[in-house]
Amino acid sequence: MPRREDIQRIMILGSGPIKIGQAAEFDFSGSQACRALRADGFEVILVNSNPATIQNDPEMADRIYIEPLLPDVVRRILEIEKPDALLAGMGGQTALNLASALAHDGSLARLGVELIGSNLATIDEAEDRDLFKQVCEEVDLPVADAHACSSIEEVLLAAERIGQFPLLIRPAFTLGGLGGGMAWNRGELVEIASQGILHSQIGQVLIEESILGWQEHEYEVMRDAADNCIIVCTMENIDPMGIHTGESVVVAPQQTLSDRDHQMLRDASLRLIRRLDIKGGCNVQFAFNQQTGEFVVIEVNPRVSRSSALASKATGYPIARMAALIAVGYTLDELPNPITGEGTTAAFEPTLDYCVVKIPRWPFDKFRTADRTLGTSMKSTGEVMAIGRCFEEAFLKAWASLEYGKPHPRPLTLADTSEGEGMGERAETPLPDETLEHWLRVATDRRMGALYEAFRRGWSIERVREITSITRWFLHKFQRMAATDNEVRSAGWASQDGEGGIEPSEISAAQMRRWKSAGMSDAHICDALADYPVHGLNLLPEGRGEDAVMRCRHSHSIHPVYRMVDSCAAEFAAITPYYYSTYEPHGLPGVDSVPQKRRIAADGDPARRLVVLGSGPIRIGQGIEFDYGCVHAVQAIREVGHEAIIINNNPETVSTDFDTSDRLYFDPLTLESVAEVLLREDADGILLQFGGQTAINLALPLDARMAHLNTLGLEMSLEGTSPDAVDEASDRERFEAFSKRVGLRMPNGLTGSTPEEVRAAAHEIGFPVLIRPSYVLGGRGMEILTNDDQLDAYMREAYIAPDKPLLCDEYLGHAIELDVDAVSDGEQVLIGAIMEHLEEAGIHSGDSTCFIPPQNVSEEVLAQVEEWTTKIGIGLKIIGCFNIQFAICDEKLYVLEVNPRGSRTFPFVAKSTGIPLARIAARVAIGSRLSDLEIPERTTGLVCVKAPVFPFIKLRGLDPAPGPEMKSTGEVMGSDPDPARAYLKARLATELPVPTTGGVYITVKDEDKEAIADVAGRLIELGFNLHATPGTAYALRAHGLTVEIAYRIAERQHPDALDLMRQGKINLVLNTPSKSGGAVLDGNMMRRLAVELNIPFVTTMSGAKMEVEAIAAAIDGIPEPHLLQVKYLD
């Protein structure tokens, strides 16, 4: 069937902000769809509220709206744009739910917009749990015994009918399993099911018999309108049923099914998607009983998903691109296979000659109080993927990509029971066996490390199998890894007291090949040889560290070979420049170099090969923004004709789409793998400033290794800001000295390497102080402390060592905080934007709501900001991009910190001002002068607001209030000529309701009681009822305001705030948290409940004022959507 000619304009919906359960994969799929459809001559209109995506870059779509993804807003945009069709399958559950709402309310029909890809009936049948069950039964496929319920009464009845616990609760139409879970008794059932009903878009949950211990398998399927079907990829979860697939460690292709088992599930997948009439990509999940060969269908996602992003990256098959083309009428056999090029079609099933492992990235390293237990709802923020020729290699590479601070599984000790940052003597004591068994039994982020540890301790396969129900095949692989690990360890000098043991330089070629092909990194080998010293491998003496292993390896001429991800196991010559590294046990010696000739750059010289480091998994503090930066850097490099090479390990991203760069290396972002890629490429330069802290942290180590790489013939430079300048900007003391020299003001700050020094520092500065560890991203461990008790408590938890001091800063109360993003070429500085934070200093900049242009800052101060920014850029010799945080306290400007890299606000700045900072920075970093570049004219006339999105709903145990430690997962943007309306759009885009009527609960700390009166008065004017705690209420009544008093929660009398909230009387909570006393717990419980009931709450005074403005604007109606006006360089 040929391309449809009756469609010209297509609207694509994005997925909104990055949140748990919905990460960068939909930027990837949406971007592929945009590229594919535009290349085929369609006009694309894109709507997404997330400024940090590539898909809403000016060159990706014809018309772009950065607007809230709400039915009212999208309907209005449909009215304005009048597209012929709506493609919803690229924007995850968010887009699917929107399309479903607009179809059901008749808007699409009224406006003559056709839903393409999966149609309404398909969506309903796949998403509605009851209908789906019927569909499965119709085509004779087994499903678990389950009942769809819309009330707690029905839930209890269903439980009775199934007859046994545990039961699974699966809400309909939610993403990432939100509101689902497993209940072991009636109480849990009621609790989880009520959440599920609340969060389901249609108020429905499925109560399902649990099939604990069965295997979980996924099939990624494509189907076209002519009914051609293929399986793109199969995937098997290592974790048995009961854990959301997004939370599972996944292997592709499936490993433990025989051909008969596999064909049975393949047939079932095809039968199901034919019945559902899916056109495009979809994902079918099965539970499989390995003992009996029985299976049941779990669910179908009638759209591209995180799994399909993984499948795309695992096989090279561009699922989203093909799904988009199928949606406009093409059939699979008409489309060429973009991997192998001419002569092959997209109608084939990829076959792999390697093993892929995906591991989720969880935020528990930051959220230490959050409940780590994994289950049917998602908690991970992102994931990593690795490819190897054997399972062990893929697994260990994936592990190294996680960046938790342990690049390989180290023996578990008591220190791991808390945060695992060394922790002195605790690290000397091995983890007790009982704890280890518990970690194996209850799935958490620690389970994979525990598996490794159990086999290191010699536990039997059957014992671990008994505890975990994990398929034995995988357990054998873990056992194998532990055996190799033990082999290295016992060969080492440390375990033999130097007698007969070997040092890194003495590793034989045969040993090296064996260990490398078993997946061990150089760091892993040196650590094992040293018998895993308590203080980590970085403190190993010279000659025994990672560097020594590398030198020995190179002396044997052992390097990885690079294999193409070609979707056909080398059957056809592929054209896709997408590689992974591997060590073959009998590979050829020497560097496996890139065969192609260099192309000729714009200036007529041979192109330079420039490597851009990606940013790894999406995590708190390092999100999609950095991937955006990398993609822009690549575009900038290619623009001038050089070759851009990407190294990254995140399967969700646009940067790891094989046609983003000239060559893509899917490998860990470790010194070892980066160095090997540089050698293979014979690279001319590397750019570190776009991949966030991951990349910039490699600057110094890479610099140190450069001399050795030179001896292997590599002549290369670190492009942009020099490692020394990076260090000067990042090292507290050096930067202080610099500030003094050039006359910049900083808050008083001191460092301490011992608890005594820290205490002395705090006293010298005076409480309150801002305390944090050095060299961090996302403000980990940063807190504001007001007295000695808190300081003592902080230091009990913190890790302090001479090389890891604590920083103690003067806390600037009530300061306005500013963020500046800029580019410097060493002589001139281009300021992208100055952003004013809504919240006062003390809230992490990543969690703040910020405005372009600043709203409350004088021209004078702004001029000073510009002057200082220039001074810093030139003074620190920054070449490329940087970000500065300033504070204004009592009209005085302070520099808080400088980040010599791209920041997370770069895309927001680019979309607000039209200045593509990342791209300009990349051009500068590779040698252009700012004066040589054509800088687009700055967009003016709009106020642009960036607002954070938080994961509180997903993470129990986490205090839902922003603070100095970053907690948000993503952001949204709103813009309008009027600041209140711009803010309203951003607020709406965060997907929390903006109330226009109802009740407001107010409880503020003492110093805010006066200031809240204005806000409260305004709320009454707008028609709200006020409720308050006694203290706040008396203060308000003193201003003549009508307020109802509720008990404080701690008083245990009724009604308290929680009662009112549960009764639905509260639509907004204004609560500025106290730092001490009973109100701390009260506030926490109230915010927690607000999160669960989806009631918006505000925790700052400035936020409260803005919220009221937004409410006033909302009462006037939803502001008109704006077409994004910016245009980058042509």
Add this chain to the structure above:
Amino acid sequence: MKAAHGFSPGSGQRGVSNPYSGVDAADLLLDSADTELTSATGRGVLLLADGSRHEGILFGAPIIGEGELVFTTGMSGFQESLTDPSFAGQVLTFTWPLLGNYGVAPGISESSAVWPRGVVCREWIDHPDHRNCIGSVHDFLLAHNVPGITAVDTRAVTRRVREHGVILCMFGPLEQEEEMRNRLEGMTSPDLEDLVDDVSRDDAVLLNEGAKGNGGIPMPRIAALDCGIKHNILRELCKRFEVLWTPPDLAFDTLLDEYQIDALFCSNGPGDPAHAGKAFASRETLAAGLETKIPVMGICLGHQLLGLATGLETYKLRYGHRGANQPVVDLVTGKVSITSQNHGFAVNPRDTEPLAPHPIWQSQGAPEALSDAPTEVRFVNANDRTVEGLDVIGRPAFSVQYHPEAAPGPHDAAPLFDRFSEIVAKEMQDELPLSKRGVA
């Protein structure tokens, strides 16, 4: 486990009182549990005729492996592949690097033996995990006296084959490298051997005798010419026919007169379809079948023989199609099936230059058409557009290059057996019986 022992197609079929009981290759693992066999160990080397060498570790039987080096890209179904007689004469490289994850199971082999003359892989799994597993791939090779070499960079080997075409090879202990290299120089192509003779039956046997279909109607009888037939073809045929499992060279007249068959089937098999041995004899039987207008179906080698019988040429593909992901387009419906394939030769459509002309035709000229029935290309490979299936015009006959019986591989093409079954039913209705009709 007993139930799955052996090969017994048609057991449990209505009307079958004495089902056939044959041997499954995995039986050897059940039967020979206490026999101690010596396995190959130590470093080995795989030598290719182009001069390249690939080191690895030996496993399986302690003998030299030699043959024509081919690769298969299927990710599952190793046991089915190893027991597929079409691999006779070849050394089989698995591109999927983890060989034998789920081990060997009873009752699912495709014949009674392991046919490749050697196995090349990246890693064989010594801890297979599956509810039906009775041994590892190593145990299986050892029991069938087939050598293997592992820890080989199979992707490098595959690329060699892709670039060079299928190539002669030899592998064994590192110490014997020089000796092997000398032997390899004098080695001749297995295509010259009568491989079909090696893998096929010598006597005819009737399977499914007395089987009844819907409504208690006796099933029609088909002769399945065994050129190296896969067990799953017999299983599929037994669902629809009384099956006379015959040697490939049984004369058509005998089939018709003595066995009173209603339809004719020609199986897959190894080697060159133009070989003058048993393959040629089969071709003659097929041609005679076409001439009498009896329903005829061919699979794989059977398809090539049908092509030859109708005067089409065959030629050797550079490196063949072996795997479970080959897309085939039906030129009539436009639909694509993902198919299981294992062939090194192909039929050349009339009026087209073959991609690589067969040496035989250069010396002897085009094959003599044994039947004047015209053919039409019905199926082509979506990738390289090679012929994947023929319809014989005006005759109830067709053939496909790929494997509708799967095993291993996807079931997309399974309806072809029904198509044939319907053809046979229709012929029997329309033209009334060649033999024992009258019951319907």
